[in-house]
Amino acid sequence: MYTKLQICISKAQKFTLYTLTGIALQCLLLNVLFARNGTAQNIYDVKLRLEVKDKTLKDVFTIIEEKTDFTFTYSSKRVDLTKKITLDGHHTNLGQILEAIATQARVAIQQMDNLLLVKSNLTTATAKKPAAAGAVRGRVIDDQFKSVLPGATIFQKGTNNGTTSDVNGEFFLRVPSGEVELEISYIGFRKYTEVVTVPENGVADVELKMISDATQLQDIVITGVLQGQQKALNQQKTADNIKNVVSADQIGRFPDPNVAEALQRVPAVNIERDQGEGRYVLVRGLAPQFTNISINGEQIPSPEASVRYVALDAVPADQLSSIEVSKAITPDMDGDAIGGSVNLITRTAQTENISINASGLVGYNNINGKTNLQGSLERSQRFLNNKLGIMLNSSYYETERGSDNWERDDNALELRDYELTRTRLGLSSTIDYKFNDKNEVYFRSLYNRFTDREERRRYIFNPNVDDSPFEDNEIERLTKDRLEKQIVTSFNLGAKHTLSKINLDYEVSYSEAIQDTPFDIEIGSIGEVDQMSIDFDTNPKFPSFVVDDLPHTSSQNIYLNNSVYEFDEATMGNTYAKDVNKTAKFNIGIPYKAGNSDGLFKFGGKVRLKEKRYDITENVFSYTGSDDLTLDQYEGGKVDDNFLDGKYTLRANADPERFIRYFDANPGNFELSVEDKLATEAAESYTAKEDVYAGYMMTKLQVSKLMVLGGFRFEHTSVDYKSYTVVNESEIIPEEGSTDYSFFLPQLHVRYNVNDNTNLRMAVTRSYARPNFSDIIPAQEININEGEGTIGNAQLKPVGATNVDILAEKYFGSVGILSGGVFYKRLTDFIFNRRFESSQYPGSDGQVVDITQARNGEAASLLGFEVAYQQNLTFLPGVLKGLSIYANYTLTSSNAEIQSRSNSNDNEEIRLPGQAKHVGNLSLGYDLGRFNFRVSANFNGEYISEIGGDASEDLYVKDRIQMDATTTITISPKLRFFAEFLNITNQPFEIYQGQENHYIQREFYSWWTRAGLKLDL
């Protein structure tokens, strides 16, 4: 055993991306071995003598529990605990003693590991009687913490008839009337049976209280963190499709402040960041538009104008009960999810006791020495004899952060200093009313408001490298100040009915997403210098420059003298994007029997009406005043004295507020560029309507250990849009367009339960991805003089995909999982941006210009392998048993065929943009009593972010490993303290062009921390 452990540790020391898989497999072998050793003793091997006289059955159970490691479990309703027992002491082992007790008490006792299951002997006989139909409805809860347990398996013992508890721990199971024995299992908890008396044609209400499995958990203190893992893994294990679940409690395990960052820990998920904070989610290496984002099963619109996907940094994690990432969709899910479908599930009231959850955190952002803070408050309660449930949740987050960044554009060097304030307010509520056991209605509302105030100060050094008589050595100084607000609101009103032969649920919902930028101002100034040179080669990570023969570190440098910069132009404007979804849907499920197997036939329909529009105001003002206007006259604001660790010296840039005061006082000195304004506003604004009609049929059949789910979905989409074509920045032509398309999407899922803790899964599914509105609307902007333009592509087809997934999962009683699988996706008509020469465009007189247009590629395929391993290493000796590991790794390769960039008659193979070859996480934790400490590393492999004119111009986001640490101290079951330390190694965001040492962007965020308390009453 020890040798095996050494091998495991040795492997870990040699850890590389490619050996992650090996480590996981190694640990699986260890686990199997330890699992066998950890099995409880046979009761006949347990030496015990017991002499009692006229003791109650309950007392005898207590004595045995005190003298052995075994625990009795029983239903007090079915077992007469007052029965008197007498034992004369001649029995020599526990098995014989239990036989004697069973005979005297007329019960049956069954050993399950260290659990002794006590059943009434009458049960079996009663259960065998033919019975009319009935049902059991109930909730599975953790007896210790009184929290609900989603994903529990509830089976009618000895049959294939079973179900799983939903996200609220609730279940509904049709059973014969009479006395029915239910078997409930949950990872990390003792398997448990309970006999329920079901009325004829009625419903029996039960609350199934589960006790944590001390044997498997080796006396680990159960904290919210562990609860989170249990809930997530149980939901994952019992799911019909391949999915990963992140429970809200589990989010606290990692230092992830928003939903996007929480999702990066999921196997085969990586994220795109903005200013160091996770924003967009990429599942299985596919770009964000290939993954749909839903709240409570309904897609939320995107507040952004040009895309469909949702920025998940706008959603606080505090208001969710769990996040589900479905990697293979079922027919009752929206079909536009090639990468996957992310479902954010909000909370509901659980008990009649007032439940209050609150948290408060404060933190420090090192980049600018500013603070961050976060608070949340949730109150929930059920009223009117559990019929009415009300949950109110609020959370607020505010951070003042920034970044230091340099970028390269051809021969120009740009220094960017960001300072920003972000706030995130989340309000949500769920009101549900259960009329009776069979009918309930609910109303959910959600309001998220994310604001991002950003000040960006730039220096652009543009040397005249060719010594052209038409150019100068210019330094441009720009300050941008803008406020962006993203507001997502949704209302869902629905009902669920469990009728005698069918289940019916339906819902109407309204959701809107707004991106409002009330002001966006950029002030530009330009200075000219006699000499300038930039050295990108000597130190590619930090280029150096010389201006007027002085090194840039000198304070005497001319570029720091603001009086040499003349005002160039000021851009002021605002934008407003609004996306509204109105949805209605219904689902009908009909349970049926096929021989001894239980099945469910389900069908439903859905209509979603979407309206999206984007308006922009952009005013560019030039200076016409007679007096010189130079930067020193409107400079101000913060100066970063330690920009990029002091490698570059900066001076105060333009102060927008000061400039605006001057501008307002002297409007006659500034002239509006009307032509540019009209061209920009017309080219970018649009309105669009998209109606989606969908229907599906599916069936699920459980045949012994095999579950088969198959069916199909049909979706029809009809799109209308209005926009403008702008030719040469002057001629504006209104355009209208429409398109429609349909998809028939067959789906098949198979799950085979090898044993209680092992699943084999396979799925073959069809799905698709809609084009972004900005790509498909016929808006066109052609600038003949500059010889370039962009054209929407109304003929753009959605991307279709056939997906094959195979996965094996092994769950551990100590709360863990080892899973591994492969996936393959075949994409048709994938979309990419193409640049080409053309004289065919509106307003053309035959001039050839460079057009950029989204095009459909020929085909693309992805082949990937993913492995995930997480376990509390409770089998290790001594203090080592507090260790836990969480690791996952995904290897993906893709190739896509596009028209060759060098020869238009040929095709060329490229990697899919956005697809990272390697993605992984490694997290090591340690639990010591109420103390938990965890160090996590998140690895995102490099990926192509933009396809260039040729391969040497392709832009790559460089691979990145972020190290985080978190510690939790469970002060009491109701109160936790935690502290987090993020981006410990100050990992930059880097982009290179063509070759790895040709950096074109390096952005640093430094580290930040948070610490606070979480209270659960």
Place this chain on the structure above:
Amino acid sequence: MKKHLYTLATALILTAFVSCADNSLDEKPNDNNFPLQLLLDAEEGADLADAEDYSIEVKFADYLPDAALPESSITIDYTITDLEEDMADHVTIDKIIYEVEVDDCTYEREIPFTASNDGLSGTITLSRDEDLKFVPTSFEVILTLPGEDETKGSFKFELSNLKSSERVILGSPNVFEYEVLDNDAAGEWELEFNNEEEFEAFKSIFGPLNPELQGINFEDITGKVKAEFEFEEMKFEIELAEEEEITTCENGESETETENKVIEIEAEYEAEDGELSLEGSHVIVNDEGVEEDELDFIIDSEYEINEAEETITIHFLKVVDEDHFKEGEELFSNGDGVSFTFTKD
């Protein structure tokens, strides 16, 4: 009681969050309130010494297509100041005019103004034009000048104190500085090609800058080339043999004239100490004859004036543009220069 406290605390916190005000930047100029600007077309100008008058254009700055133009009267004060040398006692407003197009015919109309006794200050009143339905969007202030061959001096024309009941302000520039054009190249000059060789030499310089010129032969031109040097701007006009009819209608009278077509090459120029530098832009035409780019060009040359014969000889040395400026890649280069002599027109 405890329950109510919880409720109250929740409500208070929610209210605090929702009422969080954004720290907005108060940006006053926007589409709803940015005013119309009345301003001068240029900050400075000049004409030949013998010019008898000079026209300064006053106009509204570019405005949005749906902007409401003023219908009520606008008054604006003017002053003529800093009169130097010969300009003193000679410069006054002669008249202020604007043009209106009605039924494809252009009508010139006058704008009233009051002037002080010395004519150096006064008030211009811009009123609603019945045909336009609003005030004129541009007008010309015509100033009288001394008109003598040896006139020297300068002056400033300034607008101020704009009054309007509508959203109109005085924009910038509002001061115009006039001076006598003092470079010796100023004026109109004419060149006559005597043979095809001379024309081909001219084409070798300017052909790369003008696809139309590059495509014609000696037979296609009359042989006349005009060089017109004004204030900071100049142009060459190559007269073609082909004629065209031009119809104009002014003040109700229509007139049709037959004129030779011309090819124009325009540039800004600097002429000092015998060095002449021309800068402009030209279009690039691909093999199929369609325009695909527009590039800036620079022409380096030298010039000599022969006052006795009233000629200017220009030695063209080098023509470069943004894509062809490195040594050996120039559009035209000749160390000795190719010379053409123009005669005063």
